[in-house]
Amino acid sequence: MGAGTEPDGSSRSDEEWERFLRESVAGTADAPKEPSARARDVTRRLRAEPDRSPGGWRDHPPARPKRRVGGYVVALLVVLALIFVALAPGRVVDLVTGSGSGSDSSRPDAQRPTTADPFRGSPAATWASGAAGITMPKDAKAVGWMSAAEVQRALTRSRDFLVASSLDRGVLRGERPEKAIALINPRQKDVQHLLETAFRTPGEQHDPLLLFSRFQPSRAHLVGDIVKTRGALTYEEGERGALKVTADVTFVYPVARTGGDDDILRTIIRRELVLSWDDPDKVSTEPGTFSIISYKYSMTNGGCGTPTGYFVPPFGPDRHTDESGEEVDPYDRDTPFGRGESSKDECGRATRS
Numbered sequence: 001m002g003a004g005t006e007p008d009g010s011s012r013s014d015e016e017w018e019r020f021l022r023e024s025v026a027g028t029a030d031a032p033k034e035p036s037a038r039a040r041d042v043t044r045r046l047r048a049e050p051d052r053s054p055g056g057w058r059d060h061p062p063a064r065p066k067r068r069v070g071g072y073v074v075a076l077l078v079v080l081a082l083i084f085v086a087l088a089p090g091r092v093v094d095l096v097t098g099s100g101s102g103s104d105s106s107r108p109d110a111q112r113p114t115t116a117d118p119f120r121g122s123p124a125a126t127w128a129s130g131a132a133g134i135t136m137p138k139d140a141k142a143v144g145w146m147s148a149a150e151v152q153r154a155l156t157r158s159r160d161f162l163v164a165s166s167l168d169r170g171v172l173r174g175e176r177p178e179k180a181i182a183l184i185n186p187r188q189k190d191v192q193h194l195l196e197t198a199f200r201t202p203g204e205q206h207d208p209l210l211l212f213s214r215f216q217p218s219r220a221h222l223v224g225d226i227v228k229t230r231g232a233l234t235y236e237e238g239e240r241g242a243l244k245v246t247a248d249v250t251f252v253y254p255v256a257r258t259g260g261d262d263d264i265l266r267t268i269i270r271r272e273l274v275l276s277w278d279d280p281d282k283v284s285t286e287p288g289t290f291s292i293i294s295y296k297y298s299m300t301n302g303g304c305g306t307p308t309g310y311f312v313p314p315f316g317p318d319r320h321t322d323e324s325g326e327e328v329d330p331y332d333r334d335t336p337f338g339r340g341e342s343s344k345d346e347c348g349r350a351t352r353s
Contacts, residue, residue, distance in 0.1 A: 113264040118254030123331045124228035131163050133229030144241030145279040154277045158245045166213040177212045185289040202309035216310040220255045228252040243277040257315045266353040268330035272296045300330040300350035327351050
């Protein structure tokens with residue numbers, strides 16, 4: 001019997017048939033192998049699970065995404081910033097507005113006053129200058145023995161006294177304030193005694209600074225032509241039908257050492273004056289003058305110690321040596337102050353100038 005035929009009809013030899021039968025029984029190296037029972041079971045279970053990928057049973061699970069730490073860092077920084085604002089709001093305002101929270105010597109150079117800009121870094125930079133910063137009442141009305149027009153005239157002359165006593169360039173250079181003195185009732189004996197004594201032998205109770213702003217020319221001079229001011233005049237009826245005028249004004253003087261370097265500081269004076277425009281028929285007075293009921297002032301960067309009749313700004317190493325009092329904010333116009341006829345308060349240390 002023949003061994004068989006190829007598709008083209010050719011016949012195979014006996015040796016070829018014998019090798020074919022042997023290989024069919026033993027299997028060849030490249031013959032496909034049937035999966036084991038365990039493998040078939042695993043494959044069936046994986047295909048039966050709807051949430052698994054259709055890949056083979058040896059597929060690796062996807063890698064876990066890496067955690068991002070950037071978001072946590074940003075959140076932490078925001079929390080720290082909010083805590084800083086809550087604990088030090090004043091410092092944040094100072095950083096935004098450029099106003100230092102400490103004395104001039106601790107502020108960055110970018111905020112220090114200069115000859116060209118003596119109010120740089122100060123809240124007073126936005127204030128009005130000179131008499132323009134002293135607010136007058138609008139639509140004055142008749143009070144006591146004065147008509148509305150007379151009240152308006154008395155208010156104007158009261159402001160004139162503030163200008164002549166605290167803004168006049170000659171007075172600031174130490175000259176005698178003749179124009180201001182001319183507005184004070186010459187028959188008011190206690191005040192006239194103060195004026196006679198203060199310029200001759202200044203003392204605690206007889207100090208020109210109680211009413212006038214003066215700097216000793218040999219020691220300090222005003223920088224520029226501007227003094228910043230903020231304040232107001234108010235009025236009401238006083239005793240015996242008099243017009244009672246109250247002035248509450250803060251003056252900011254940028255000053256430098258005479259013949260010295262460019263070290264500039266600001267002397268800040270807040271004054272409260274209460275004036276009485278009396279009825280000549282009831283009080284001994286001269287027409288066009290007022291009597292002084294009270295006078296007070298608070299001062300920073302104006303010097304301490306024995307009165308000399310002048311403000312003595314503490315330049316250089318003396319900046320803090322004579323400031324023995326508590327820290328004060330010279331721009332706080334809501335807190336009452338007490339330096340006056342009988343006050344002996346220690347000098348305060350300005351938190352800003």
